[in-house]
Amino acid sequence: MANRKVTPLQAPRVLAEVGGPVDESSATLAVYGRDLEPHDVTSLIGVEPTHSFRRGFKRGARSPAMEHGAWFLEVRGRAPDGPAVQLETLLAKLPASPDMWRQLSARYTIQLRLALHMQGLNKGFSLNKRLTERVAAFGVDLEFDLYAYGEQDA
DSSP: OOOOOOOOOOOOOOOOOOBBBBEEEEEEEEETTOOOHHHHHHHOSOOOSSSEEEEOOSSSSTOOOOSSSEEEEEEEETSSHHHHHHHHHHHSSOOOOOHHHHHHHSSEEEEEEEEEOOOEEEEEEOHHHHHHHHHHHTTTTTEHHHHHSSOOOO
């Protein structure tokens, strides 16, 4: 038998990752108001914010002054914990009192925001019925911020 030169197989190259959980996510309670005083919101909710500012705040020396105040409470996480875990964690920090939410809504614009950061294709998550009912009970808008960074480098 003649000697043959055998070329080892190269490892397959990943062309794209499809499916799976969202890579990183956050859930934020955002409260906005022209004359919002962060201390007033903190007193009403009973939780210290992650970040807050009054009207007139400037992000940098060249940025314009904000025309409103804001109060934020944010929870961040990475896969395998997804947006539902961040939202559950955030809601656990907040009072469930319908009266408090009515007072807050009467004075300010309120949003629950989910930010989703992902690479690859077709990432996803779900919110179960119990969680969506809890969100609905707050009577606030639910906003989604999607940050898709394209395919991962192979």
